[in-house]
Amino acid sequence: MIFLELNKITVSPIKESSKSIYWHPPGDKSISQRATFLASLAEGTSRISDILWSEDTVNNLIALKKLGVGIEIDNNDVLVTGVGKFGYRASNNTVYLGNSATSSRIMISLLSAQKGRFKVDGNKMLRNRPMEWVVEPLKDMGAQIEWLNNYGCLPVGITGSRLDGMHHRIKVSSAQAVSALLYAALLADKKTRIYKKTKARDHTERIFKYFDLDLIDTGDYLELTPPEKILPHDIFVPGDISSAAFLIGLVAMQKSSGLELTVKKVNLNPTRTGFLEILQRMGADLTIINQGELCGEPIGEVIIRSGSELSGVKVSGDVFVQSMIDEIPILAAVAATAKGETVITDAFELANKDTNRIITTIELLNNFGIEAYPIEGGLVVTPGEFTSPGNLEVPNDHRISMVAMIIASFCNKKTEIYNWDTVRVSFPGFLEAFNLIGLASTDDDSSSLGPSIYMEMVE
Ligand SMILES: O=C(O)C1=C[C@@H](OP(=O)(O)O)[C@@H](O)[C@H](O)C1
Ligand SMILES: C=C(OP(=O)(O)O)C(=O)O
Numbered sequence: 001m002i003f004l005e006l007n008k009i010t011v012s013p014i015k016e017s018s019k020s021i022y023w024h025p026p027g028d029k030s031i032s033q034r035a036t037f038l039a040s041l042a043e044g045t046s047r048i049s050d051i052l053w054s055e056d057t058v059n060n061l062i063a064l065k066k067l068g069v070g071i072e073i074d075n076n077d078v079l080v081t082g083v084g085k086f087g088y089r090a091s092n093n094t095v096y097l098g099n100s101a102t103s104s105r106i107m108i109s110l111l112s113a114q115k116g117r118f119k120v121d122g123n124k125m126l127r128n129r130p131m132e133w134v135v136e137p138l139k140d141m142g143a144q145i146e147w148l149n150n151y152g153c154l155p156v157g158i159t160g161s162r163l164d165g166m167h168h169r170i171k172v173s174s175a176q177a178v179s180a181l182l183y184a185a186l187l188a189d190k191k192t193r194i195y196k197k198t199k200a201r202d203h204t205e206r207i208f209k210y211f212d213l214d215l216i217d218t219g220d221y222l223e224l225t226p227p228e229k230i231l232p233h234d235i236f237v238p239g240d241i242s243s244a245a246f247l248i249g250l251v252a253m254q255k256s257s258g259l260e261l262t263v264k265k266v267n268l269n270p271t272r273t274g275f276l277e278i279l280q281r282m283g284a285d286l287t288i289i290n291q292g293e294l295c296g297e298p299i300g301e302v303i304i305r306s307g308s309e310l311s312g313v314k315v316s317g318d319v320f321v322q323s324m325i326d327e328i329p330i331l332a333a334v335a336a337t338a339k340g341e342t343v344i345t346d347a348f349e350l351a352n353k354d355t356n357r358i359i360t361t362i363e364l365l366n367n368f369g370i371e372a373y374p375i376e377g378g379l380v381v382t383p384g385e386f387t388s389p390g391n392l393e394v395p396n397d398h399r400i401s402m403v404a405m406i407i408a409s410f411c412n413k414k415t416e417i418y419n420w421d422t423v424r425v426s427f428p429g430f431l432e433a434f435n436l437i438g439l440a441s442t443d444d445d446s447s448s449l450g451p452s453i454y455m456e457m458v459e
Helices: 029-041 055-066 101-112 132-140 175-186 203-210 241-253 274-282 318-322 325-335 348-352 357-367 398-409 420-425 430-437 444-449 451-458
Strands: 002-005 008-011 020-023 043-049 070-074 077-083 117-121 144-147 156-159 167-169 192-195 214-217 222-225 260-267 285-294 297-305 342-344 372-375 378-381 391-393 415-418
Touching: 008 398, 020 430, 029 043, 029 055, 029 077, 029 101, 029 175, 029 203, 055 070, 055 101, 055 420, 055 451, 070 451, 101 117, 101 132, 101 144, 101 156, 101 175, 132 144, 132 175, 175 192, 175 203, 175 222, 203 214, 241 260, 241 274, 241 297, 241 325, 241 398, 241 430, 274 285, 274 318, 274 325, 318 325, 325 342, 325 348, 325 357, 325 378, 325 398, 348 357, 357 372, 357 378, 357 398, 398 415, 398 420, 398 430
Parallel strands: 020 260, 167 192, 391 415
Antiparallel strands: 002 008, 008 415, 043 077, 070 077, 117 156, 144 156, 192 222, 214 222, 260 297, 285 297, 342 378, 372 378
């Protein structure tokens, strides 16, 4: 049972549940952001259906609206009327992107080629995240960007200019670095060639092809020929596997059998499914059915059943780790319930998230009595019984906050969790989904965080 009070939530021990649940997760955050940006550059109106309504995506919509892009809500959908490739309107207002590194990195690229001056900024967490991997290559394309406070960090000032095409080798294992430069390449004068460091989520490549853009992938590099203009396309956003992972993990952690969750219409892009594969390797009863495609993205249904005995695993390899980069905190919680230790390496990018998630995941587990410690580029989790710390303030990190609530529900006494509501960044409906599983319940106030308030903010 969960009881809410201001920014504190009280999580009581769960009663084991045995139900069959069908659930459609909220829209994928990465695809919602990419779809919104691409539609904003098109000439005409694109309908984005099943978009994610959360703080990150809404900040993106509000920022684009202030730049002159047409943003209208039609039921749950967004109608984006693009202004063409170079039609963003300059204003004295800061382009504010809250907590979202993905949105700010792509936005910096797009503003670099618009007419006028812009300032891009975000919240305290975002101001600590590295921006130089995007800004330095953009400068090589001719962008005029200045660091307004500290080198490498937001806020930045941008004076729009002409962008040249270029050949660039990406130095970090980040999909955002590739994506930001691909968006800049759309606005460049000539072809741009990008050599990736690793294969990470490829939603940008897929949505560019869905929009009929001239992007080739030789396996060695990506090459984009800038289009004369971009035509609007309607898009359906599949469910977010990273949000679904919290509930999938929770079911896998329940020791008694009888609980079954079917996650419907969820994105199964192979660059995102590492968590599902690792759960299968650990011995979870997880199957994938009804696979298909939606707007160039693989989708399907995931069925997870409780009651399996799980074993610890070794997780390594740049590509594999990237395919579950946002799921590592929940994997660490699942690993604590398995037999044998779990060793995660090659997860260097985790240090660059809202918090350093290697450290915050370890601290969270330690707070609940689990032995976990850092190793180079990762962590080791030793299985054990979760014990409640009584009360706990979680860091400003939505993914850590959701894992804290899940772990707390497996403790033998109540836990008060402070600062839990960063869930709004990616999954405002988390508590309702948690209730649906039947392991917890909330009072009415939980709906105050629900997706509908985000629609009101845009209107
Ligand atoms: O491209 C994206 O939409 C994202 C890529 C990942 O970051 P990196 O590619 O920087 O590792 C991921 O952690 C983030 O939640 C969203
Ligand atoms: C790190 C995340 O997103 P971003 O990098 O866009 O802030 C996330 O959603 O966990």
